Amino acid sequence: MLRQCLVPIVATILIGLLVLSAARFLIIFDLVLGNDQGLLIVARMLGAFIPHYLAFMLPLALYIGSYMAARQLTVRSEVNILQAAGSSIGRSFRALIVLGLVFACINVAVVGWLQPLGRYAYRALTYRLENADFFLRVRDSTFMNIGNRTIFVEKVNSDRHSFQKIMIYEPRDNGGEMTILAPRGSISRLGERLSLRLYDGQRLLVENGADPDNVQMMNFGVLDVPVGGVTEPFRPRGDDEQELLLPELLAQSTPLADATVRDVASATHKRLVIALSCLFLPMLAVALGVQSTRRKNIYQAIIALLIIIIYHQLVEFVGDFGKTMAAGPALLLWIVYCAFFVMSVVLFYKTTTGIGTLADRFSTWLDSLLPNFGTIAPPGNRPQTP
Template sequence: MLRQALLPIMGTILIGLLVLSAARFLIVFDLVLGNDQGLIIVARLLAAFVPHYLAFMLPLALYWGSYTTVRQLTVSSEVNILQATGSSVGRTFRALVVLGVVFAAINVAVVGWLQPMGRYTYRALAYKLENADFYLRVRDSTFMNVGPRTIFVEKINPDRHSFQKILIYEPLDKGGSMTIAAPRGNITKLGERLSLRLYDGQRLLIENGAEPDNVQSLNFDVIDVPVGNAVAPFRPRGEDEQELLMPELLAQNTALADASVADISSNAHKRLVIALSCLFLPLMAVALGVQSARKKNIYQSIIALLIVIIYHQLVEFAGDVGKELAIGPAALLWFTYGVFFATSVVLFYKTTTGIGTLPDRLSAALSRWGPAGDPLARLRGKPQTP
């Protein structure tokens, strides 16, 4: 059973990571273009983002792999054969429940430790590339932002350290601005800072935007414009709640620069609710996967896939709405989790102890309320038109 389930689970994880990493590759490729160690840096950036994707892919892969395994065994009548030998449905798929516990533990480690550390590592690498490697990111005839400045370089020399026809624009206080134009320049290092050294150019300064005609013009032979810090470290980890480890996140009771206490609470409990969904997803997969061996219901597969998407969207909705309510995001998130968990347990119990597929058992339950309560019975009893 485990061998049959692990193959689609690992395949789903691999395909998902490849697709999501391909989208991220387009973003990070622009950061490292021209760098001598471009491939190595791209690999480090993508590896730092893998835990973020893995946190979502683990529950999805577990659920879809369990569902397809159960569906394949029931359609091929292998479940009926096992039942004929005295093995119950619950015992047959007990390994999937154990696998859910293992995946839940792994995913808690991913969202609680690997994901925040990976996010901080990604941002630190991106910061270094954006600030220390200005000359690697510059493009011919392209405007680019370096801090508050906008820089335009018409031509880059083959050494990528010297340029021709440079224009720099920097907004100042009171609506003023400074514009520097030079026919040539090159990258220099002054102490810990990278500077763009310009030659034989002109600087135009407007100190007050209310007086645009008051322009100060200066012709210079050489001028240095800072464009990055070569060795300055990235900010400490933890200024963003997404970079906090799970123990730090749960213990954080004061607001951060860009996150309120409600935002921090929502982030912490949302991580746990997504990670611990692995506990009930195999139960739901078994309940939906067991079906008649004589008929294939494609709609049941579509519904099975939609359940994970609906659950994820409800968790996001509960986290956002809970921040505006007096009960807080934690209560609403765990209520959503509890509803899905209890529903999965009931459906799993009915599947392993009841008779027939899930639609048949739902129809039998509705029939207890009489013919008016069972729309499926009315549909089956309706005569077919020739």
């Protein structure tokens, strides 16, 4: 049972991580392009973001794995064989319930500790890259901002320390502005700071925006423009509720810089409700996966997919809607959780006691509404009229 369940679980997690990491990889790659340790930084940043994806991939993978295991056992009539040998359906799928308990513990650790620490590490690395030295961020024919300056470089040479056709624009006080044009330049170090050394260029200066015709023009042979240096350390962890550990979230009773107390409560209980959904998802998957072997149920996969989507959307909606209510988001979130938990237990009990599977009962009801929907034969297999 566990072997049949673990294979789709592992496959779902790996495929999900690869798909979700693809878009994040493009963002990270643009940040680290030109860095001497680019691959190492990419690996660190993707590793820091993996717990964020695992937080919702673990329940989904458990649900899909349990559903596929239950469906395969019933389609192959193995459940009937186990029942004939004296083993009930509930006992056959007891291992999935234990697996759900294990996944719930793992997911609480992921959302409570690994996810906030990973998010903070990702933001710290992003801050370091965004404030990195000029030559690590510059791109061909791209405008970039350094402080209040806008810099444009038409071509970056292969050594990435020298450039061709450079323009620098800097707004000044009183509406004035300064523009520097140079055919070439290179990186030089002045003490602890980096400077862009420009050669054979021209500087245009407007001291006062009220008198734009008063332009001062100066030709220069060499001009140094500061473009980097020692950056301040990244802020301490905890300014955002997404960076707080689970015990810190539960103890947080004051608003944060960008979050109210209700925002913190909503974030806390959303994490717990999603993580602890692993406790009832195997029961729900079994109730949906066990089907009659006498007929092919075309509604089964649709029902299974819709229920997990509805649960996730309800959690998101109730968490946001609860912020505006006097009861708060926590009460509404746990009401939704308890409703799905009780529903899963009832459906699992009815399915495993032989009263009839949920999918078959629902299929019978749909067949009464759409009598010809499940009996449409492919064009090549239609019976011929005598």
